[in-house]
Each structure stands twice: as C-alpha cells, then as structure tokens.
Amino acid sequence: MAVNLAGVADDSLAMAMEALGQRARAAAGILANASTDAKNRALRAAASAIRADAPAILAANRRDLATATGRTMTPAMIDRLTLDDRRIEAMAVGLEEVAALPDPVGTIESVVTRPNGLRIEKVRVPLGVIGIIYESRPNVTADAAALCLKAGNAAILRGGSESTHSSAAILAALATGLEAAGLPGDAIQRVPSQDRAAVGILLTLDRYIDVIIPRGGKSLIQRVAAESRIPVLKHLDGICHVYVDKAADLAKARAIILNAKLRRTGVCGSAETLLVDRAVAASHLVPMLADLIGAGCEIRGDAETCALDDRVLPATEEDWSTEYLAPILSVRILGGVDEAIAHIATYGSQHTESIVTEDPEAAERFLARVDSAIVMHNASTQFADGSEFGMGAEIGISTGKLHARGPVGVAELTSYKYRVRGNGQTRP
C-alpha cells in the first residue's frame, strides 16, 4: 500500500484511513451507551477467545519472530515481541481483571440545584475514539483495547510493524468477544497499513479521533507531539530521582535506592539519579554505593562521588537527563533539600521522585515543591504504577499536566458532560 508511485496509492491509504475513522466514530456512539454488563461480557468472552486461539496467536507470533531475526533488533526487543503460553494467559487474565473493575461511565460527580430550580449534574462519559500508537509488545493490543472498551471508547490501534501478525491474531480474539456481547466489531480496529505515512494521516483525523496516546520511545513521542492535530496524552520518559536527605534513616535509604534502581530497570518508574545531602555522603552514600556496585549497577557520579569510591565513573552533563532503563545510576552530592528540588526542576521529567528522610519538614517541603506527577516520602519510585495505586490496570504514566497526570487507568480514559434538567427556565 501507499507506495507513492503516482499519488494513487497514497490516495487509497488516505481513503482507507478516513473510512477507519468513520467506522470508529460510529462504533463509539454505540459503545457510549452500552451497558456495563455488555462491556464486561465482551471482555470475558475475549479472554476465552484468547485462550481458545492460543495456537493461532503463537503461530502468528512465530511468523513475526522469523521476520524479526532478519532485522536489527536487540535481545530486549526480541524478548518484548515474544509470546508464550504464560504471556497469553496473562493477557486473558488481564482482560478479566479489567472486566472486574468498576465502570466509571455514568458516575455522577456532582449535582447542584440552582436557585432557579435548574438541576445540573456532572456525569462521566467516554472520551470517544482513542488512537494508541505503540511499539513492539503485542500484548499492548489486548491491554490497551480492554481499558478503552471498559471506559466506553472505541480504539484505533497502531502497533509496531514487527508485531503485525501477532497483533492481528489478538485482535481477532477481541472481535470474537465484541461479537459475543452484541457490540460493534469496529469498536477495536487496527490501522490497516504498516506504512509510516499511515501514522501521519492518523494524526490528522481530528474529526474522528478525540485523543492520541503514544506508548514508546522518545523519537515516537516526539514525532507524535510535533505532528498531531489531535490532543495527546503524553507518556514521556521517567527520569526518576531518589533524594537522600541529611536526616535519612540509613537502612531505609539503602533498601529504597536498591529497590528503586534495580528491582526492574526497564520500567519508567525506576530511579535514574540518586541525590545525596553532603552531610551524609560518608555515612550513607558510601554503603549505598557498595550495595549498588555489588549488585551489578554501574555508577556515574559527580566529582565528590568519584572521590568516595574509585569504581565510580565520572558523570557527564548529559547523564543528569538520561533515562538509562538499565543497571546504571547517576549520583550527585549536594547541599540539602532545596538544591535537590532545584536539580529535579532542571533535569527531571515530572514523573516520580522520592525523598528519604526522618525530618517531616524536609519531607513536606519536597512533596510540596517538586512538580512531578508522583512525589513520595520514604518509598521506592518503583511503586509508580496504576495497580500499586489501587486503580487496576493502567495504560501508562502521564507526565503531562492536562487531563490526566500519573497513572492513566479506566477512569482517566473518560470525560464528562453537564446534564441540565429544567422546567421551562429562561435566563433573565
């Protein structure tokens, strides 16, 4: 498709994308008024279909993997692309868990009766049509679609080209679920072309799509931000900080930084920079460095940190704004909570930051003045996760301030409207 030989193929792609948007919009109108029960039945039937279709999904995945090995993919990318029985079961369970979540649609957030007798209700409604652009993990097809569906939204999915067969097979199972519940199959669709131009067209379909959620690396997110005419829910990098204050408990500091950095290094809530008050560099940072290096973590420190342990490599200016997603940690020694707040304001990504201290005043200052989606006191940044917040599944962590900040779950995939009931009132 869209080979751009004489403009003809491009026109056909544009027409296909237009039709895709129209179908999604029509499905969204039906889904917005679907019952909670129908949506839950669709999710549970989709879970059954994923289990029943496991052989077909695995076969499709093997086709993707066969193509992938011929490309330049890192072992981590191959791992993210690979499905097995366990991952397929996890997808099915994920769908059932979303079915079990409360339905935000129809919730009345507030109601006022005005002196003139007008009754004004603020009620949760779906966003409408959500476009999700993601990279290699094919299970995002099921996870993201389930959250959109539960919130009453139609979804248009655009996965990475390397997972195209896997995603198609998963989508077929989701379609079975929608059909079983009498809901329109167009409620969950894939972009029909892997052409890069298809994403460009998608980002212009503001007549049909209400919000775009990009999930992937920096270059994808930047492209979407630059090109999109549709509002974007940003999921930028997580350059998360742990600040160890002069009043920090040593045992808590050691446990928190080890967990925040190394529990899993590939998640956006993993710590990338450790800031330490100069007053406890000798007492606290020295044993923390030994712990981390002993656990296989590379340390890139400022000059003062390098002087504490000769296994520490010198950090460059770039290190302070780098999301490693790897067992690497940048470390800086500074003069107290205000300097830590200033460092985070300069280099952070407004994701998640934690202070370790027994001083309530320092803690409150940090929590109030660090302008991030999640601010923590004496806890690991790895708790930055919708399920750990009690929200159930999440589509990611929003680092923007508009609409949704922090974990984006089912409720964050809704909007609201005002329902006004009168008895013939006119405005004076």
Added chain:
Amino acid sequence: MAVNLAGVADDSLAMAMEALGQRARAAAGILANASTDAKNRALRAAASAIRADAPAILAANRRDLATATGRTMTPAMIDRLTLDDRRIEAMAVGLEEVAALPDPVGTIESVVTRPNGLRIEKVRVPLGVIGIIYESRPNVTADAAALCLKAGNAAILRGGSESTHSSAAILAALATGLEAAGLPGDAIQRVPSQDRAAVGILLTLDRYIDVIIPRGGKSLIQRVAAESRIPVLKHLDGICHVYVDKAADLAKARAIILNAKLRRTGVCGSAETLLVDRAVAASHLVPMLADLIGAGCEIRGDAETCALDDRVLPATEEDWSTEYLAPILSVRILGGVDEAIAHIATYGSQHTESIVTEDPEAAERFLARVDSAIVMHNASTQFADGSEFGMGAEIGISTGKLHARGPVGVAELTSYKYRVRGNGQTRP
C-alpha cells in the same frame, strides 16, 4: 520589533520571548506555594488599584480608540474595545468576586491507604504557566489574569493590538496588587510585542508554558490549533441547538427559543439552529416563527419551514454549521428525536443543546445521546455559563473533551499530583 530586516530583530524577539517564559516559570514556582490569603490580598489590592487608576486606564483606552477609528473595525468591535466608568467598576468587582471564590489548590480529592501501608493522596495543584491569547476586549486582561492567579498559575497574556494601551494600564494595576501581597510581578505578564510572529514563538515555548487558551474568532483558534506545540484548551464556536419535540409544551417551547436566540445574540450559548418535530410544525413552529420574526429575528428555514411562513428565507447547507452571533436563526423540520440527534452530530460544535419535551423518555434519550459539553431539558441554552452553573467567573466554555469540558472556572485551571507517604516501603 521583529521587523525581519536581517534576522537580527527576529532574534531579539525570540530572546525576549524566551526571557518572558523563564520569568513566568520562576513566578509559577512561587505562586504554586503561595497561601490563599496572599492570592486573595493581591486580587483585592488589584481591584483597589483599578479603581484608583481609572483615569489612567480611561486615558489609555482613549488612545486605543483614537487608533481604532482609523482602522476597519465594526461598531461591535469598537464597543467591545471601549471602557467607561461602569466597565472599570465591573472589572474591579470581578477581581473581588474571584477573591471570594474557594481556592481549589491543596484540596485532597481522594486518599487511599494501601495494604502495604502506603498512603496515597490525590491533591489539586496549579497547572503552572497559562498562555491566554484573546482579541479586542481589554477587560479580559483583568478577568483572565484573576482566574489564573486564584488557581496559583502564572499567566502570559496576549491581547489584540487594538487594545494594547488599555491592557498595559490594566496590567499596571494588577502588578500593584501582586506587589501589595508580596507576590512576584512576573506572575502576570504581557507578550512584549504586538508582532504576529510573537504569537508563533509563544506557541513553541512548551518548556515554559503548560497550556494555551485562545479566546476569539475561528481564525485565531484555528491558527493556534495548527501551530501550537503546547496543549490547547479549545473554545470553539457554539452552534447551539434547540430541539422542539412532538411532546413539547407550547408555552415552554415559545419562551425557551425566544430566550435562547434573542436574550443576547453575541454569546456562545445563544441558539443558532431550531429543530422541530414534523408532528408539531403547524401547532408549535408557526407561532414560534411569528414570535421570532416579530422580535426582529431573521429566519433561514428548510423547504418545509419556508412553506409555513413566507417571511422565512431559504437556508443553504452552510447555514446548518454557521454560528451567526446575530439575530438570525436556521430552522429545520424533521422526524423526531433520533433525527434531531443525528442532525446535531453532523452540524453541531459539541457546545450546548436543549430538548423541549414533556416526554421523559425522549428527554433521557436526547441527554444521553447528544455528545455535547452541556445537554439540557426544558431550559434555555443561554444558561451555558460558569456563573449560572454556580462556578463563579469562567474563562470560557471548553468544547474539547480533554481536561475540561463546558465552563472553565478556577477549578478547571488546576491539575493534580499524587503525594505518597511511606515508611521505607520497597516493591516486591
């Protein structure tokens, strides 16, 4: 400035805009932690300063008007630009009313304690820096700045070039208020150049500005949507509909359409299209047309409507998507509530629509299926207004679905963050 002779002047504009953004960001950091009392003192002191500075503000306004008469401005534009003692007093009262509103910042929206002991609070915080681009009315300078300030945000204002002296004089009074309360004057700034290029630069300052709110005509809003790299709170046109159902009470229908269309024709909540069920065209529409035409309203109808009254002009396809903001109404006869819902979905702007009916089923169907910010039953669309909703002042009506929908008041100018309090928890 920015005369673009050799790129030099443009560079100086870009540098001035960069400095403007930096100052606003720094001020926002202070404002975010300012007390409610300090913000309210600033607002009340600004109101006093506006009253005290009235002669200077009126003199500045006369300079703007002297320039304006040499331009091609309509009488309505001249009227919007003109200040007098009454309008200056209204601005001062407006500031005092915003001071009296509750402060949303610091409100805890929810709190959960997780099984692991983590206490997670969702707390309201300011958005940060808000850019407001508006057209001729100079009082927007005070109104918009007051709402931003109350919500703890810094504001960058860009008014129309025709009101430049008036806006500068009003800003001076606001600065007096900020100073009196010990708050940074940079919390409310104006774009230093009236050059069109300044808006272009403003829309790229996503390092400093969190949200752009355009208030003005369609061409301004479209330019902002196309160029902005910063999230935009859309205030699009209000193509508001009244649908008179076959079960409508005649007296209510007559009163509501007269009020919805003619109370004020220049506001976004005024009705632009009347839809009538064919079953009551003779009984209801005929007297409604007589009322409207008798009150000086021009009617543009479909063929069936034209046949009812020979004073009705034929509507074109374009009429159905036109926001007249004038005593003109388009009228269409159709076959019931579902056709009305379909018409609104095709031609509406998702602002405000009202059904007139005594049939609760038809009413609920309309309220559920019309996808607009505000849906009404038996009430005039002119109630689409923050103060009528009990929210106090508003900056406008958002027709987008992300972040804020419907009236945008102080609370809608905030975001939230999660504050997590632990005791050394690490994630298993």
